[in-house]
Amino acid sequence: MHTIDDFLKYSDLTRYDIAKISGISETTLADANQRPVNKMTVKVVQAIAMGVGMTPGRTLDELLRVEGNPIMQFIQAHPYMNHDLVKEVKEFMSDAAEKGIFVENLNFDQYYNQPDTNERAEIALRNKLLDLKDMVKQMEDSQSE
Numbered sequence: 001m002h003t004i005d006d007f008l009k010y011s012d013l014t015r016y017d018i019a020k021i022s023g024i025s026e027t028t029l030a031d032a033n034q035r036p037v038n039k040m041t042v043k044v045v046q047a048i049a050m051g052v053g054m055t056p057g058r059t060l061d062e063l064l065r066v067e068g069n070p071i072m073q074f075i076q077a078h079p080y081m082n083h084d085l086v087k088e089v090k091e092f093m094s095d096a097a098e099k100g101i102f103v104e105n106l107n108f109d110q111y112y113n114q115p116d117t118n119e120r121a122e123i124a125l126r127n128k129l130l131d132l133k134d135m136v137k138q139m140e141d142s143q144s145e
Helices: 003-009 015-022 026-033 042-052 056-068 070-077 083-098 118-144
Strands: none
Touching: 003 015, 003 026, 003 042, 003 056, 015 026, 015 042, 026 042, 042 056, 056 083, 070 083, 070 118, 083 118
């Protein structure tokens, strides 16, 4: 469990950067990084928010999403995937979440039935992006009826 580090990767920041920007101690951030998001203090969330340029509420939402998101966990387990693909997936997940679509039910079970390679991981992630896009389209279609 390193939710803060995982969250900061997408902003190309580190806990050290957040400490410098916000004035919070690196030790406080290191301790918070070892706990679940629901055990983090407001002070920590505010410091992270300051560093990434988001509101504390949005930062908390994103931290919770990273912590419990199977797609983010898959990305974290495969750090050598195409950066542009990862960025696109992350942006689309944020858009989907704003529309009320959450990905907790998506899984990568089929992927893990075969050898784990970077090429296969990227294909699996592209497929999940297509699944997300389909979910958004279905929701939009049902709302327009």
